[in-house]
Amino acid sequence: MLERALLFRHAFSRLQDVDDDYKLCPSEEEWHRVGKIVEFLRLFYDMTLLFSGSKYPTANLYFPNVWKIQCLLNKEVNSPDVLISEMASNMKIKFQKMKRFLILNKSCFICSKSTLKNNTAITAAPMESTFNSDDGQTRDLMDGFDVYQSQQGANGNKSELKLYLEERLVDRKQQPDLNVLTYWKESRIRYPELSLMARDILSIHITTVASESAFSHGGRILGKLRTSMLPDNVEALLCS
Numbered sequence: 001m002l003e004r005a006l007l008f009r010h011a012f013s014r015l016q017d018v019d020d021d022y023k024l025c026p027s028e029e030e031w032h033r034v035g036k037i038v039e040f041l042r043l044f045y046d047m048t049l050l051f052s053g054s055k056y057p058t059a060n061l062y063f064p065n066v067w068k069i070q071c072l073l074n075k076e077v078n079s080p081d082v083l084i085s086e087m088a089s090n091m092k093i094k095f096q097k098m099k100r101f102l103i104l105n106k107s108c109f110i111c112s113k114s115t116l117k118n119n120t121a122i123t124a125a126p127m128e129s130t131f132n133s134d135d136g137q138t139r140d141l142m143d144g145f146d147v148y149q150s151q152q153g154a155n156g157n158k159s160e161l162k163l164y165l166e167e168r169l170v171d172r173k174q175q176p177d178l179n180v181l182t183y184w185k186e187s188r189i190r191y192p193e194l195s196l197m198a199r200d201i202l203s204i205h206i207t208t209v210a211s212e213s214a215f216s217h218g219g220r221i222l223g224k225l226r227t228s229m230l231p232d233n234v235e236a237l238l239c240s
Contacts, residue, residue, distance in 0.1 A: 002038050036084055043072055051207050060180045060202040069095065147192065160191045214238065
């Protein structure tokens, strides 16, 4: 609304000149402040659109954008404009509470995962020596252990996490289209445990829009005149 008003600021000024009953035209100072507020809120608007998507918003998109919000709030808290500074200060208080909640949830999630292999032994299944994977190929149960053992032989007792942290950083400017989920998919051979953790954490949906939309759609399909449909037919209608 504010952004659209800015586009027609000269029309408002012209209306004030030709209509004596129009008494509420913003002053130049107020228009200037509106412009600042629009720039301040633009990031939050863009993030709302992103996080309200029904198919794509997962944690790999969430973390960097939350970081952008934190940087913006830290900057605007010291704004010379008192109104902007007060807005940013109040928003930062709520943001800090939300961030602590996210960190707590993330810590609980990580603690519940298996500990990274660091000076630990792996017990192989004593039964069948091979198994059929999801892609239909026959694999050896000991393949994972062989990879781990080769890493231990080449790198001493270094854990996957330590090896990963010692790697050179990826230059994001040289790879602007880097997809973090694709990176971990390609790194699953070098870091089998870390890649699984990255997949579990980064693929978490950051919004309930998709599930809420599905329930809303289901309510429209199963109306008063459709109360005895077979479950298979309901599923087919929902999926289509």
